[in-house]
Amino acid sequence: MSKRRFGGDEVAHIITFLFAALIIAVTIGLVWQLWLHSAAARQKFGFSFLASKLWNPVTDEFGAVPFIYGTIITSFLALLISVPLGVGAAIYLSELAPTKVSNILTFLIELLAAVPSVIFGLLAIFTLIPLMRDYIEPFLKNVLGFLPLFSGRAYGIGYLTAAAILGVMTFPFIISVSREALMAVPREQREAALALGATRWESTFDAVLPFARLGIIGSVFLALARALGETMAVTMVIGNDPSVHASLFAPGYTIAAVIANEFSEATGDVYLASLVELGLVLFALTIVINGLAQMMIVLTTRKGSRKG
Amino acid sequence: MKKLFAAGLTVLGTAVLAIPAVAADTINGAGATFPAPIYQKWFEEYKASHPSVQINYQPIGSGGGIAQLQKGTVDFGASDMPMTDDQIKQTPVKPLHFPTVMGAVVLSYNIPGVTAKLKFSPEAIAGMYLGTIQKWSDAKIKADNPGVNLPDKEIEIVHRSDGSGTTFVFVDYLSKVSPEWKSKVGANTSVAWPVGLGGKGNDGVEGLIKQTPNSIGYVELIYAVNNKMAFADVKNAAGKFVTPSFESVTAAAANSKEMPPDFRVSITNAPGAGSYPISTFTWLLVPSEIKDAAKKKDITDFLAWMLTTGQNDAQGLSYAPLPKAVVSRVQAQIKMVK
Amino acid sequence: MSKGTSFRNRRRHAVNNVMLTVCGLCALLTVSTLFVVLGFLVYNGISSVNIDFFTRLPLAPGQEGGGMANAIVGSAMIVVVATVIGLPVGFFAGIYLAEFGGKTFAFLVRYTADLLNGIPSIVIGIFAWTVIVVPMHHFSALAGSVALSLMLIPIVARNTEQFLLEVPVAMREGSLALGATKWRTIASVIVPAARKGIMTGMILGVARISGETAPLLFTALNNQFWSTGVSEPTASLPVMIFTHAVAPYDDWHRQAWAAGLVLLTLVLVANILARTVISRGASLPR
Numbered sequence: 001m002s003k004r005r006f007g008g009d010e011v012a013h014i015i016t017f018l019f020a021a022l023i024i025a026v027t028i029g030l031v032w033q034l035w036l037h038s039a040a041a042r043q044k045f046g047f048s049f050l051a052s053k054l055w056n057p058v059t060d061e062f063g064a065v066p067f068i069y070g071t072i073i074t075s076f077l078a079l080l081i082s083v084p085l086g087v088g089a090a091i092y093l094s095e096l097a098p099t100k101v102s103n104i105l106t107f108l109i110e111l112l113a114a115v116p117s118v119i120f121g122l123l124a125i126f127t128l129i130p131l132m133r134d135y136i137e138p139f140l141k142n143v144l145g146f147l148p149l150f151s152g153r154a155y156g157i158g159y160l161t162a163a164a165i166l167g168v169m170t171f172p173f174i175i176s177v178s179r180e181a182l183m184a185v186p187r188e189q190r191e192a193a194l195a196l197g198a199t200r201w202e203s204t205f206d207a208v209l210p211f212a213r214l215g216i217i218g219s220v221f222l223a224l225a226r227a228l229g230e231t232m233a234v235t236m237v238i239g240n241d242p243s244v245h246a247s248l249f250a251p252g253y254t255i256a257a258v259i260a261n262e263f264s265e266a267t268g269d270v271y272l273a274s275l276v277e278l279g280l281v282l283f284a285l286t287i288v289i290n291g292l293a294q295m296m297i298v299l300t301t302r303k304g305s306r307k308g
Numbered sequence: 309m310k311k312l313f314a315a316g317l318t319v320l321g322t323a324v325l326a327i328p329a330v331a332a333d334t335i336n337g338a339g340a341t342f343p344a345p346i347y348q349k350w351f352e353e354y355k356a357s358h359p360s361v362q363i364n365y366q367p368i369g370s371g372g373g374i375a376q377l378q379k380g381t382v383d384f385g386a387s388d389m390p391m392t393d394d395q396i397k398q399t400p401v402k403p404l405h406f407p408t409v410m411g412a413v414v415l416s417y418n419i420p421g422v423t424a425k426l427k428f429s430p431e432a433i434a435g436m437y438l439g440t441i442q443k444w445s446d447a448k449i450k451a452d453n454p455g456v457n458l459p460d461k462e463i464e465i466v467h468r469s470d471g472s473g474t475t476f477v478f479v480d481y482l483s484k485v486s487p488e489w490k491s492k493v494g495a496n497t498s499v500a501w502p503v504g505l506g507g508k509g510n511d512g513v514e515g516l517i518k519q520t521p522n523s524i525g526y527v528e529l530i531y532a533v534n535n536k537m538a539f540a541d542v543k544n545a546a547g548k549f550v551t552p553s554f555e556s557v558t559a560a561a562a563n564s565k566e567m568p569p570d571f572r573v574s575i576t577n578a579p580g581a582g583s584y585p586i587s588t589f590t591w592l593l594v595p596s597e598i599k600d601a602a603k604k605k606d607i608t609d610f611l612a613w614m615l616t617t618g619q620n621d622a623q624g625l626s627y628a629p630l631p632k633a634v635v636s637r638v639q640a641q642i643k644m645v646k
Numbered sequence: 647m648s649k650g651t652s653f654r655n656r657r658r659h660a661v662n663n664v665m666l667t668v669c670g671l672c673a674l675l676t677v678s679t680l681f682v683v684l685g686f687l688v689y690n691g692i693s694s695v696n697i698d699f700f701t702r703l704p705l706a707p708g709q710e711g712g713g714m715a716n717a718i719v720g721s722a723m724i725v726v727v728a729t730v731i732g733l734p735v736g737f738f739a740g741i742y743l744a745e746f747g748g749k750t751f752a753f754l755v756r757y758t759a760d761l762l763n764g765i766p767s768i769v770i771g772i773f774a775w776t777v778i779v780v781p782m783h784h785f786s787a788l789a790g791s792v793a794l795s796l797m798l799i800p801i802v803a804r805n806t807e808q809f810l811l812e813v814p815v816a817m818r819e820g821s822l823a824l825g826a827t828k829w830r831t832i833a834s835v836i837v838p839a840a841r842k843g844i845m846t847g848m849i850l851g852v853a854r855i856s857g858e859t860a861p862l863l864f865t866a867l868n869n870q871f872w873s874t875g876v877s878e879p880t881a882s883l884p885v886m887i888f889t890h891a892v893a894p895y896d897d898w899h900r901q902a903w904a905a906g907l908v909l910l911t912l913v914l915v916a917n918i919l920a921r922t923v924i925s926r927g928a929s930l931p932r
Contacts (some may be wrong), residue, residue, distance in 0.1 A: 027762050105677050117857070117858075119687070127686060155520060157520075201662075201665040231859070240507070262373065262469075265848065267471065292636075334878050338867070345708055352869070364879055507892070625708070
């Protein structure tokens, strides 16, 4: 009798253990495959792959710089758009709105996170690109055209448009995590500030925000990690140009977009391996940023290890 | 609860998995977007008359067709650029080139306010794509288009972002007519473009042209026609401005050098007054050895159909059918598929 | 002196009002994005969501009409297979983490699951290509499903773990006190108690993967006809939206909008149902 019971628990333990171990095995397998299939490029270029601006399938010379540049530029610009708006919205939702309203609006924001990337891309092609090309970019060019950032032809397709759509896609991450970070700040902080005669804004800005700082920064890293890996919406509006341009109006490329576009057409080992190596670079980038994000979020939100 | 959930999932899963009970052999091919409109029409027609054979063709670009053929993930490839000797060496099973139709790579443009048909010389085209000619009002363009009110706007160049046989045909032509292009950029399915936006596939390029004012790009004739976009006459080797059409493509093929036995030939910049200078054959790349007997029969049957019935569809879609002399030689090659 | 103070006070109150309004506007702007997206999809797509769309196959370019029946069925097939693979793995791994895990190994599993969750979907597509497409010499729905299941597993695992851990200790102890074994306790007491949260996470996970495009680009590829099985290239709704949106044909654009509307409706409905009806206030995964 007791032997049978012991057997049942053992079996359950083993089965669940195997499935859990599968996760580790698959992830190791993934890294291993990325390493393996990028061998041809790593052997040929070594570390100069990360420093080279050249992407030339004719001469089999490949470099990662245009894609790393494009990935970082579009992601940072996206954050420039979504962080102020997102933190502002989070402040409203956690401090100022009545609970019911806050819950409904938060619910709606979380629905925004569920919208597939390709749908954002669809919208970007037919609504954002004309908007950029006909109104926003010419406006920026008129006002700020003396800066190299805003010079050159305004196609409506390029870094700026990609950054804009990425910004919209990252709203939900900034908002929901920041809101929780703000809500995790003890009530006493606010009450103390208000008792001392602070306005609602002052209480928020001076007493609450500093405590939620880490969580908010965590949300920014989270959003950054998502933006770096975002593929479809960016591919549809970035312009597919593997070079580095100073102007934000110019077409460019990101790591995810070049893999999406060129992977099935890469003839020859070095070409394919270069694309896989780009995937490896992106993978490394997102691990680091995600790791930082997790750390900060764990440190401030109410519930311990919440997966972001 | 868990059991119910699992049971429901199993039922749904079985139902969905049972749906593809379509009793058809599936042949998978991938490659050039250049001939995709006629290939997809062919495969639709072929399926209608041969319901048990379903040929799925995915237009992912000539580079893709060659790459996937090399990796063995497709049953056949398609390309507007003949495979190089190196590429053939890297393919496990030696591929045979089967020409299917001929077509024209045209310069499609979108200039608001300009309704006249523009004429371009080789120097103008090379200049635009090298970035040395930057505005529509440039003297070189105006010289060939007297009387057309060309705006003083910047030319938005569009090219391919993917590995493309159409690109190859275009830059092969540019390399022949412009020494500067040849030395600076060269010819392949994918090149380092000096300027421009990249579109994916002939579709993507035409899509960009349509949406971007003052733009120009190179696409297969049918893409410009289907989308009612303007396309230009180009000056050929004999100095005449020729309109792209199946007639001028046929003339280019007729005036070109003799077709070699393996059918790999370039007919760009062909001599002759009526030749359109940016013309090309396009090929199906079929392995010379197909182990699966049923697949082999399906593919060879299709090739035979393509060379006879299929050719009738070409003109309607602005492609040129294969010259009769070539057809009989290609039919002979079908026997080489073991 | 009182003049100075009241000026400062007035300014403080002005700043207060301005900033509160700004924050309110931020919230309005960000929330309205959802409605802007829906609005455009409905406006451009609703007239094309007709019986043809659901029942006809796509036509060769240049011909008007046709539909995306094969893509709808294809997506369903790919997602179902991905769910069949991924759900059990995630579920049982989650049970392990909550109930059996030793300190270090459980930490490793959690860390890896979070890692897997954060990997860009295009990189997962590369992995599926190397381990399924290349050895099989075939693009296939299966490869696409495997890629999607890799995205589903960490979501389901962490979510399951979270809700199992929330079950009150009293329930576990009560069951054990009555003489049930650990696994009986898990199966008959703990999991049923946590089922709402677990199911919510599963539904949200499945909704998420059904909208993914990148991992399918070079695994399931695409198909102009009905797919003839899991080991064949298969059309899917997200990939169709992509190819049709970047093409030049107006007819294809129309269909892309319709497909987008259908896809988004399905995803949103799943999300809304899961978050309101099923979970009823449980705190939810992102």
